[in-house]
Amino acid sequence: MFLIFVGATLVITYWAAQRSRGTAAYFAANRQITAWQNGFAVAGDYMSAASFLGIAGIIAFQGYDGFMYSVGWLVAYLTVLLIVAEPLRNAGKYTMADVLAYRLNPRPVRAMASLSTLIVSTFYMIAQMVGAGALVSVLLKGIGYNTAVTGVGILMVVYVVFGGMLATTWVQITKAILLMGGTMVLSFLVLAHFGFSLSNFFDAVGQVTYTENGQKVVRDFMQPGLRFKPPYGALDLISLGMALIFGTAGLPHILVRFYTVPDARTARISVVWAMALIGVFYIMTTFLGFGAATIVGRDTIAVNGGTNMSAPLLAKSLGGEVFFGFISAIAFATILAVVAGLTISASTSFAHDFYTNVMHHGRERKPGQEVRVARMAAFVVGAVAIAVAIVLGPTANVAFLVALAFAVAASANLPVIVFSLFWRRFNTTGAVAGLGTGLAASLALILISPSIMGADRALFPLENPGILSIPLGFLGAVLGTLLTREPAAEVKFDELLIRANTGLGAEQASRQ
Amino acid sequence: MEQWKEIAASSDFKRLVREKLRVVIPATLFFIIYYFALPVLVGYAPRLMQRRVIGNVNLAYLFALSQFFVAWGIAGLYLRAAARLDVLAKKITDRQAKP
Known part of the structure; x- marks a missing residue:
């Protein structure tokens, strides 16, 4: 099953490689992706x-509180839809930094934006690699964690290096369809298990039995408070919400998707497609999570690979070994595809922002060089992520790393995107200060949080830094702006405003 | 350079920006308030949110579920409003295409 998927994606990559010629093709799939295709690809990336x-x-382990992640991750798309998707498509070319560099001094801004993109993507990617390694080493007994991580890494580099954006887009679409299908079948089986009675299902969720500190306990998993406990639970919940809601609109691998469509209208419709898919998927997470809690049980999952194996183990107990293999293959494909998406956004940013625009003042010295540098960057980024994932080992907390990526994106990227689109006075110092403060604050607060320092010794009591680091990111941008005046940036604001709102002068779908 | 100044000063463009903000600002405020009401109530009014409504389904779960439908609703309304804004934007770009 798994091998079929890998084979199919390699065919897509080959097909895409044949069609993808030139820079706009490699980085932005020729801007010919349609609305539903991009919607599926955004959903797939996400x-x-x-x-x-x-x-x-x-x-499955903490009941209702886990569902809060699902809610935040969908509602976050309203920020993308209402604020960033259309202006970004209209005013940018390949990366987030294009919009920032538009009216600001390009070199410092691109250097900082590229750094932030690399940090966010790497955290996100390491988390996926750790997940993949853990999954495969539980799934296939013969393959070790290190081999699994290396295998995923090599495959993903192949996709990105040879296929570029067109191949990654089609890999995402394929995977999104498989994931939706698999989740629907799994939810259907959970409902069938309870005789298609929602009241039976929710009654069972009200009495989940498991072992805690050697004692059998019965808990109502519909009730909040199993994960976010006093005294800081409520604040942590709000902090997490802020990171999710404002982080999505700053995730580089989601933002690059809007450059692959022909115009702002298509970008907008594709966000709505993505919201439909993601919403349905996240509502179904209730069936997966509560199903795993009631049918498989916390104790069984804990000794068979831990929290991350809840959905695959649920498939095993409801559908047997074959279905288990199918769901695991989908989970694996999911990771593979997301890693490919992350690699392409990170390497695009490095090649386009840092190499071409910072080191070579915006001139491509030889045609096609930017693409070559991006391919080399993909190799390097892949190697770094493989190495860090191996060092962290299979026990590293995947959810922690992903929430970190969201918090960093919300604190560093979102303030400068919003200000450069909506605030005339905003300038280069503000952008550099905002990106710098956001990055530094979110990283520092995570280092002194309970997740790193341990619950007793932590200097900062919350797991997620968002509630403090996001305002700090905005504050940094505001203070930096007020310190200096940059008339050139203010003059060009009108131009950016016109382009962002009308699409005038935006690069249209190129025909090659 | 002159071209941008001219458009920025035109009444059509001012109208486009004004209409757009009239859609985006209330929509953004509404979804942020509605969304953060969930973690605030779950965090600070757990008693209220634990109240069972249908069988074992409590207010906390129904409120969380409603977020999905509210988000879809806002997206739908925005699509309709944005189609109207597209017409205004097109008027401006068309004028630029034929000087």
């Missing part, structure tokens, strides 16, 4: 290991 394995696991 529904990562954290969604399928992670949320199902948190709900």
